[in-house]
Amino acid sequence: MAGYVSKNIRDATSKSQRGTEESPLVKWTLVALSGTFLAVFLLIPLANVFVQALEKGWDLYVSALKEPDTVSAIKLTVIVAAITVPLNTLFGVCAAWAVAKFEFRGKSLLITLIDLPFSVSPVVAGLIYVVMFGLQGYFGRWLDDHDIKIIFAVPGIVLATIFVTFPFVARELIPVMQATGREQEEAALTLGAGGLKTFWYVTLPSVKWGLLYGVILCNARAMGEFGAVSVVSGHIAGVTNTMPLHVEKLYNEYQGQAAFAVASLLALLALVTLGVKTLLEWKQSREFARAQQNVESMMNK
């Protein structure tokens, strides 16, 4: 989201930079270089996923996706995302609000903690739950006595996914909330609106695109997470295999086409995420430009 702000600043100042611009040769060389790089490292492998998936025809592609273990992997992935994303949206909004709108002791510590999952290897993220809830772990005996299963079952997968995707919503929201400032909310409060009403009608609308973007990123990662989930899953085909784990399983069983068929669904998810992201950026920058125009026209008067 910080990207939008800098982009708009750049747009606004671009005219004055004309004199110091590089020659067209440099410009086009750079464009060609980055274009080639993207094509070789991103576009061709991505296209290849679809080519491999459809290699043996559409019918086999569909039947590969209808295979019971695959269906169960897709279901599990959707369930995990359906639990993880709303929870992390709630946590993210709370955390971002606290950081952006209030001053308190330990604020920088909180910001660091929010970023922790980004800097911790996903394998560690999985292992900490095994150490806590595994049979030999701290709560292992107690959970076992009460017949509650966390590790090697759905709850463990959900926990690991929540850990890994925690920062996305908060990270997207904090800069936007900071940028919008507190004036509008203070105005609403002085005009007699309650806290919740202010949040709903003032705070939320001003950050809605950032929030949506965070939710989409969070969802993409929740569905695509491999490392942390692999540690806590137990790899039981048809029970605790998520889509990324299922892709690995199929590939290791020499079922290349089926593996790519499932991988193509994940790739599609990535493309949809990218599309929505672009749309949101475009909407946001348009709203931003309109707001700036309004301000400028008011100043000129």
Place this chain on the structure above:
Amino acid sequence: MKIRLLLLAASLFGGLAASAAETRLLNASFDISRELFNQINPAFIAHWKKQTGQTISINQSHAGSSKQARSVIDGLEADVVTFNQVTDVDAIASKGLIPSDWRQKFPNNSSPFASTIVFLVRKGNPKGIKDWDDLIKPGISVIVPNPKTSGNGRYSYLAAYAFALKKLNKDEAGARDFVAKLFNNVPILDTGGRGATTTFVQREIGDVLLTFEAEVFLTIKELGESKFDAVVPSYSIEAEMPVAVVDRVVKRRNSETLAKAYLEFLYSEEAQNVVAKSFYRPRSEKALQSASAQFKPLELFSVEKVLGDWETVQKTHFGENGVFDRIYQRKQ
């Protein structure tokens, strides 16, 4: 609505497996046994249906044998384990989840089939690899999974070591030197058996792959007779594939009868034939006879007879600062 949500939460958190306890079995197995159990499981399901009229389902979990042992220790609710190393079952037994006399529970030391380590080479065997001593020659690139994390790697290492012991008249220092030279020729140590196969086959690294006979023949069958050849050395290791019922799990899930019947079924003629067709060495003489064409004759040795009990072997060779650590550090 609230009740339905509660029920949903309960089913998610109460463990998905608990609902239909005795009709569902989980088999935690090693990495490359996927194709084998894909065939055995439907046969057992049909067999059980005929015997009892009950319809059951069998879930599979596959990963490196030692990793699976770790998972069961950490609480993976596997009713049975089918591993490729005795030490991995022992590791679970040492935590009290399996009785320590598990090797007496089923015939053949609780190992319904076996395999051995042979070589996979590129078509036509361009480097002329015939036996273990060819692997230590300079300029030969050998692919083998990590002996510290995988059964294939461990058996490969021990087979090479025992071959050298035999050749050098039990000179232990000489045998250590032999395996050191061999691992000096290994460019990459993958963590699991299938990973090493992928390195050799798909990434086309190395002149020879050391792995289970079953994996060698499966690779040739799946990925092309025109690209690879199998080379059977003169002497190799008998790799027992041990199985055990996880007592702790079956007692609580009430699945003991089913779990026992499943493992006993592995010894039946029907299953033994599937075992042979999947290139594992069956225990049944009849099944072995009918598949004798695919198993080239070679002298097989048992680890416990030649190198001593598994616990000592494990400690001496693969423990912290064991022989493998020392020879591999020397390389670096």
